[in-house]
Amino acid sequence: MLNIGCHLSASKGFKNMGLTALSIGANTFQFFTRNPRGGRAKAIDEKDVQAFLEIAEKNKFAKLVAHAPYTVNPCSKDSKTREFARMIIEDDLKRMEFLPNNFYNFHPGSHVGQGLDSGIETIAGLLNDLMTPNQSTIVLLETMSGKGSEVGSRFEELKAIIDQVQLKDKIGVCMDTCHVNDAGYDIVHDLDGVLDEFDQIIGLDKLYAMHINDSVNPLAAHKDRHAKLGEGHIGLEAICEIINHPRLRHLPFILETPNELEGYEKEIQLLKKNYKD
Template identity: 55%
Template sequence: MFFGAHLSISKGFTAAVKEALAIGATTFQFFTRNPRGGGAKALDAEDIEKAWQLRQEHGFGPLVAHAPYTINMAAEKEETWAFARQTLAADIVRMGQARIPYIVVHPGSHVGQGAEAGVERIAAALNAILRPDQEVMVLLEGMAGAGSEVGGRFEELRAIIDRLDVPEMVGVCLDTCHLFGAGYDVHDFSAVLTEFDQVVGLTRLKAMHFNDSLQPLASRKDRHALIGQGQIGATALAEVLRHPALASLPVNLETPGELADYQREIAWMRSAVLENDKIK
């Protein structure tokens, strides 16, 4: 298992790898561009190569890119839908150049069209983007189901994948807070993954976001908390980490903390895999 957190690449990939090493991480997640806008920083080939060498030297697992929140592949408005397609397509190319195997994207919000229409729009957008020879896999993120979000139910993720021309280029990233908000009780994570396997297929699970939840089960709210300071609790989250299905995955914190919090939580995550520990 590879433990990490959401870091910035504003100073380059090499600086981000060094920051990850300083907090005890062996992976990390980052935004491909401004999460609230469309601007993307030019890539530096020398920086990418230095970062790759550091990653190899220190036994890093796969890094995970995250597409900006402004992407809405379920949008009915043509301008918004076109922006989503163009931005994701461009980021897939850029992340391939940066040797990043995964890019996480929120499926989108149907904004009143209905979930079925949203699923169709998302699948159509992905079919316009995905190529069988691309180097980067798109990971649909499971959502908490707030408002008109698509992807709060496993069945919606499966419905999108079933409509794809090249489904082999799409996986899933699950988020413990989102699962809990959507009504999947991670206090019995084995049961949650059994259902996921039956509906979507466990082989599609490629990455995890790791958080506690400020809101209760089935709240349909996405409110992340530090580990042990939410409604899920450290004991249940430790059991999540021990599940064998996560053994080779990148597991990234998206908790609302600073680097010192990430360092503490990553140390706890590592120890929790080995022993029944609780965060202090």
């Protein structure tokens, strides 16, 4: 079965997201834990969560992906920005336990001139402070495109963070197809080579989810502009190879293409049509 979904708005609650996902043919989804620019999160409605969990169990949903706000930068040189990231991630990990055994994804951040090693050490240190042995959530580091001083555009950088994280069973990676393309990994012409490199450096057992996006920019552009499937430099053929790849096909695939709900539904149906059961 293809585990496919898209990014949905959490503003109307989890039950609504579950029903919306089903209405467009999805069996998973991604949501922001709060406003994507940060700020206070809505109180958890336990009845709403329970209603969603019943929908998910009945319809055999794949694991969900929660996304931290874009403003979270745990390796910023600004102490207030780092403290904001700490506050958000700590609160989010507590809230995720209402939806046990799912994923919490975040952008590793930008070291802003402090140096890569310093950024990596700061990110890992924060995770070591906040992650607990009893949490059911697996924290995912997202692959980045390499803009400016971003951390995480190379597999080696993600590996360096993981190596310093104490709770190895609670940490993994979410691979974004647009980001890895823009970072210089040729998933169009050498997908097997890219996966071999990931496996050698990090280990494919640490790859827990995929963001499925085409890219406005060509290989190694070091930018980050998502395109609709088949309308960018990656192309539909390569995307279909990814969702059917024997080393990837079991993962949850999350669309982050520039779409409204109707567009997501069309892309989900397109990928289902091209998925080989």
